[in-house]
Amino acid sequence: MKSAKIYLDYNATTPVHEQVLEKMLPYFTQDFANPHSDHAFGWDASEALEQARKQVADLISAKSSEITFTSGATEAANLALFGFAKENMNKGQHIISCKTEHKAILETLNALEKDGYEISYVKVNCDGIVDMEHFQSLLRPDTSMVVLMLANNETGVIQNITKISELAHQNGSVVMSDITQAVGKINVDIKALEIDLAVFSSHKIYGPKGAGALYSSSKIDLARYMYGGNQENGIRPGTVNVPAMVGFGFAAEMARNELQETSDEMLLLRNDFEEQLQSxxxxxxxxxxxxxxxxxxxxxxxxxxxxxxxRRMNRIAISRGSACTSNVVAASHVLTAMGIEERLALATYRVSLGRTTTQQDLNLAFENIQTAINSTRKTSLV
Structure with a gap:
């Protein structure tokens, strides 16, 4: 009999919750109308879409009017960064970010750099925490935007975005944050954090893939760089994927209602698991x-x-602290930015728990990790 495999990569993606799927299904075959059609069928679809928008907005304590639906956080990041840059060039062409950001942010910033923007990267310490003194030294009169994530996808480290926002706003700079990993795991009050632009995805909170959101404060103007219609505040044209957004909305509502209980349970499991690993x-x-x-x-x-x-940790689905491109394994840019040397970065792994993770799952995972370490060391000595 084959050994059971345990999924512990919930930061990468989550399964669609059964109740979320149930909410989505009618909008594929029954309530299928285009939400922008001016008739009763379209009005029903539009109502469902706006309900979903409110559910997503409520998850981060935002207004419905501040939410633009997208295909995911990556598209949202492109809309935010290019849209802001195009609209606000006269406010300065200097942006501050960090090397521990997700590639969706870093590669978009690289593209802006080719268009004439200057990008400065704030240092982090060995734990991945932003060096506040260095951050303050980077702020300039022409710093139009600060782009820093709330919680890191590889390490889980949470930045002091409130302090960062305070300093940035004192400088007259706009704050954008990738909150993808944070929503559904910790309380995210977008107003209290004083974030002006934010991006996140549905599939991290037990909603469907291909659904995401851009939060844009009502005081921020974004230029459009996609054309073809006036849907989604004119920022993201095209017929909206109603089933996916309905699923996103219900997943957001579930995450909000169950946040405290789920977070407390996962924290206890995580702490116990870390004690095992440290042995x-x-x-x-x-x-x-x-x-x-x-x-x-x-x-x-x-x-x-x-x-x-x-390769020996073959009973558990976890993420490597590295990136593989064209079959070439490279050390994670997040870990190297934290000062972790390449050999150790290549032996770094991320375990991310989900709402259905049990103590038994983690006990079996620990056994697999322990056995794999011992086996690898014995083999290397031969």
């Missing part, structure tokens, strides 16, 4: 003493071949 020789928990997402563990194993170890 193993040469294992370190990254950013252990920092404020982190309650479901995320980043651990490194010293003095071992990271690739060989990963």
């Amino acid at each position: 193993l020789e040469d294992v370190q928990i990254n950013a252990k003493d920092q404020d982190r997402l309650p479901n995320t563990v980043s651990f490194s194993v010293h003095n071992i071949d990271g690739d060989a170890l990963y």
Whole structure:
């Protein structure tokens, strides 16, 4: 009999919750109308879409009018960054960000740099926390935007966005944040955090893939760079994917209602699991003493071949602290920005818990990790 495999990669994606799927199904075959059609069928679809918009807005304490539906956080980031840059060139062409951002942000910033924007990257310490002194030194009169994520997707580290926003606004700069990993895991009050632009996705909170949102404060103007219609505030033209957004909305409502209970349960499980991992020789928990997402563990194993170890952890689905492109494994840009040397970065892994993760799952995962480490070390000695 095959050993059971355990999914522990919920930061990558989550399954669509059964109740979310139930809410979506009628909008594929029964309530299928275009929400922009001016008749009773279209009005019903439009009403469902606006209900979903409110549910998503409520998750982050925003107004419905401040939510633009997209295909995901990546598209939302492109709409926000290019839209802001095009609309606000006269306010300065300097942007501050960080090397630990998601590639969706970093690659878009690279494109803006080619268009004449100057991008400065604030330093982080060994735990991935923004160096506030360095951040303040980077602020200039022509700094139009600060782009920093709320919670890191690899380490779970939560930045002090409130302080960052305060300093940025004192400078007259707009604050954009990737809140994708934070929503549904911690309370995100977009107004209290004083964030002006934010992006996030449905599939991280048990909603469908291909659905995301751009939050844009009512005081921010974004130029359009996509054309073909006036849907979604004129920023994102095209017929909206109603079933996906209905699913996104209901997933957001569920996440909001169950946030505290789910977060508390995952935090207890995570802490117990980290204690188990620390009982193993040469294992370190990254950013252990920092404020982190309650479901995320980043651990490194010293003095071992990271690739060989990963292949032996074959009973669990976890993420490597590295990126693989064209079959070439490279050290994670997040980890190297934190000062972790390449060999250790290649032996760093992310475990991310979900709402259905149990103590038994983590006990079995620990056994697999322990066995894999011992086996890899024995093989290397032969």
